[in-house]
Amino acid sequence: MADVTRPKPPDGGWGWMVVLAGFLQSALVFGVIRSFGVFFVEFVGYFGELSGKVSWVTSIGIAVLQLGGPVSSALSTQYGARPVVMAGGFLSGLGMLLASFASSLTHLYLSIGLLSGLGWALVFTPSVASVAQYFTKRRTFATGLAVSGAGLASFAFSPLFQLLVDTYAWRGALMVVAGVSFNLVAAGALLRPLGEPSSDVASPWSALSSLFQSHLLCHRPFLLFATTFILVDTGYYVPYVHLVPHARELGFNEYQAAFLMSSAAVADLFGRVVVSWLADRLAVRLVHSLTLWTFLTGLSMVLLPLGGSYPILMGLALCYGFCAGALVPLQFCGLAEIIGTGRVMGGIGLMQMMESSGSLVGAPLSGWLRDITGDYTASFIVAGAFLIAGSFLLFTLPNYFSCSVNSTAEEETTEDRFLA
């Protein structure tokens, strides 16, 4: 693959506008997805269908978001991040606009699930990769700020969506949310390209493979890293899905259970920003931090069933939230550290696609464990075990135990050393 001389990452300046773009993107993609529960209730009432069938609407959207990662990465490697994100923003808004005219659940699967999901896929990967490309010394903190949008947005959007639904019914509310989603186009416009994308390739096949970064599949560190996150994703989302039912089963009422989730979300937000800021300050390698926080997340999940009284359960939920939030910026920056910023665009997409296998399996597996054992203890322990296993897998990365890797020179050294 032809080496590209990249311009030096500015580590500031316009980079902060790219962080803002990432923040907006995180807010308008994941903030919207997290607050979609308001519409879920309306769909069940209007279409008269079972909640199982209606929940496919967001499940399809999230699945397309993750599986579309490589496509999105390939397109942005070829054409640059900006046009891809702007197109993605337009598609996600268009999907919701069409959904407001839906007359059956199938229409919703196609418009929100497929079309908006594809839009979200085109927005997510290039935005995160752009932040990684614009920063080196402060990369983790910039990424942490960029992904914190989701947490803040889900606070604002849940009551906002409810207000829109009360005023305009779900059709009108979807129309307004579509307009709000179009702001992703504006966020994409902020992604100024850093130098020209590479365009000299020998043959169509090598062009395609370089677009999808498929050679990364032969790259042992990348494979180890991605496998780690398949394991992590299998357990990561279990508390999001099963903490509230578990709390209800222990005897707490709906508001107490919902408050547990809200508190975990706040802790998640703090985890993202605080740990990413710390990571840049301390001279600790990212993969070491990542191992620590993955292990702690897994541990807090294993300990969750021990929470018998409300204060203990709340404390454990806060721990889980904080550690789970810390993982997010560390994951993307850890990847950039391993494969180099030149290939981070394609790498994130490929990793997302591989991760989706874990997240698709995780929640159903946990639900099945609960059905055969009778409560959620086994589910949480198994989910935590997956995370702990993932953290141990990180030990097998090459040069794991070397204490210092110079991050500015690492791009050249990693590309030379790992290109085998």
Add this chain to the structure above:
Amino acid sequence: MKSKRFILSLSGSRDLLFICFFSLQKLSIHNQSFLFDYANFYTENILVNRFSSDPVEEKVIVDSPVNIELSCSLTGTYTGSATIVMMWKKDNETVKISNVPVNATRNVLNTQYNLNIRDRNQMRSYTCTFQSEKEVKATFHLQVPQIEGKEHHVVSYVGDSVVLVCKSVKYIPVSWIWYMSNGSDQVAINDSLMPDKYIVKGKYGNTTKLKILKLSDKDDGSYWCQAVFKLGESKGKVSLKVLTYMVPLKPFLVIAAEVIIVVTIIFLYEMYSKKKQMHAGKISLALLITLIAFFYTIIC
């Protein structure tokens, strides 16, 4: 037997303390069994302190035929005339009356009134009165259960369909009837006459749903769901608002215009900062200002 006790306490003139309570004893509807099963005894107490000038009233919710014992109790030391007249009235008509000599050592005076409620004529207000020089009274209002409609408007769109729901979970009505407003009147909705406009699901049971198809402007307004009980009816109100698609379209277009403006500003700023060194930068700035003015005039 389920027994409910509501205790209303009234401090009357001087030393007069007036406590009024009733107990509701449900026997089986077919009056077959008079054996009271004390295993299911359950008591509910409400204590209200008021002065004699305020009327003491209590609502009693009854949905189906039942035996009721209304009971009033007067306590306190009393210094006055020799007898007290205890009276029960149904609305304003006296139905039971008794004279009681006042015994100085006795603190509590009780009077009961038994009712076998079978039809709606008995669903009235019953007042117990204690009379000597002054009169103290308390009233029980017998009512069918109130139906709660929906507080907020139900919103829907022209050409769409909507479902209006009414529930009565605690007391199950015999049947439901839906009404729509026609000017100041309420007109019953007959869904068999207009099957492609109105569909009523659940005429019997604790939930009823009225589905209105092919909505138009004229369907905007109030609808009533009437629950028919053996001893009376009660209505709940649901209001429907029918909007056109133009209503949410306006905020959508405003936001879309804002997006276009922001994107334009970002691109123009980029072109401007690239050409900062060249004289063409001044032209770009003029272009920027012109475009902003252009969009401003479009919106307003």
